[in-house]
Amino acid sequence: MPNEFGETYDGTIYRAVGNWLGERYFEYGFARGTAQEVGFLAELLGLSARSRVLDVGWAIADEGLPGEFHVLDARFMEFESTADQAAICLCEGAFGLGLAGSDAAHQQILDNVFRALRSGGHFVLSAIQTSNAVRDPAVAEALDAYTGTMWEDEVIVDLEGQERQVAIYTTTFSFRELKLLLERSGFEVIAGYGCNVGNFARKPLTVDDIEIMMVARKP
Ligand SMILES: C[S@@+](CC[C@H](N)C(=O)[O-])C[C@H]1O[C@@H](n2cnc3c(N)ncnc32)[C@H](O)[C@@H]1O
Numbered sequence: 001m002p003n004e005f006g007e008t009y010d011g012t013i014y015r016a017v018g019n020w021l022g023e024r025y026f027e028y029g030f031a032r033g034t035a036q037e038v039g040f041l042a043e044l045l046g047l048s049a050r051s052r053v054l055d056v057g058w059a060i061a062d063e064g065l066p067g068e069f070h071v072l073d074a075r076f077m078e079f080e081s082t083a084d085q086a087a088i089c090l091c092e093g094a095f096g097l098g099l100a101g102s103d104a105a106h107q108q109i110l111d112n113v114f115r116a117l118r119s120g121g122h123f124v125l126s127a128i129q130t131s132n133a134v135r136d137p138a139v140a141e142a143l144d145a146y147t148g149t150m151w152e153d154e155v156i157v158d159l160e161g162q163e164r165q166v167a168i169y170t171t172t173f174s175f176r177e178l179k180l181l182l183e184r185s186g187f188e189v190i191a192g193y194g195c196n197v198g199n200f201a202r203k204p205l206t207v208d209d210i211e212i213m214m215v216a217r218k219p
Contacts, residue, residue: 020156021157030059030197033197045124053087054079054117055088055093056087056089056094057090057095057097073094074093075094076112077116078115080115081115081116081118082116083116083117085121086123087113087122089113089124089125089126090124091126092128092170096171096173097168097170103181110185113185114185114186119219121218122216123216123217124213124214125178126211126214127171127211127214128170128173129211129212130148130174132207132209143172148172149170150172151167153165153166153168174212187218189214189215189216190217192212192215193213194212194213
């Protein structure tokens with residue numbers, strides 16, 4: 001399939017963008033509502049304070065928190081059976097972000113998460129839903145129909161008020177595409193919910209939901 005974005009845009013820019021934004025990062029909508037999201041996931045996945053959870057594409061400061069933090073590209077993650085209970089990859093935490101619609105790159109991330117989980121472990125993945133994204137005419141115009149990738153020129157501002165323009169590429173999906181990709185990596189798909197930042201719930205999915213939340217299990 002033609003991919004006008006090619007492999008030249010691989011998502012590595014996000015580290016530089018994150019460093020440049022600093023604390024401003026936490027002002028984005030997706031960085032708020034974390035307490036509600038964590039509460040929902042703990043209940044959904046039966047997590048306790050002792051559970052080892054792999055969070056792919058985190059947004060968090062590591063100071064003083066009990067956990068291991070690794071700066072690496074999720075496509076090349078090599079953990080093996082390290083997450084006993086669950087793995088999460090939320091709000092374009094690598095999956096769907098910057099990978100320019102590359103099926104191989106997205107599959108690679110799912111394969112790596114599958115390897116990192118122990119048998120019986122759960123995986124919660126969220127991704128932007130194509131059917132909702134194209135309701136915005138500007139997005140529809142900028143969406144590559146071959147790869148489902150939308151392109152946005154975003155102005156970001158650092159703590160000193162300095163502006164910088166960055167191109168953001170986000171791959172959008174349908175429930176069925178996500179199910180097929182997850183199954184190809186070996187996962188068993190348990191559920192698909194409509195996903196709203198800061199308001200996670202067992203909400204039946206409709207085509208109007210901005211994001212899809214997939215719940216899967218490693219057999
Ligand atoms: C939109 S934020 C989502 C953060 C968090 N998961 C949440 O729900 O708020 C995207 C995160 O994914 C990270 N990211 C992007 N591409 C990545 C890649 N290829 N490998 C690992 N992390 C990546 C970025 O650095 C950023 O922290």
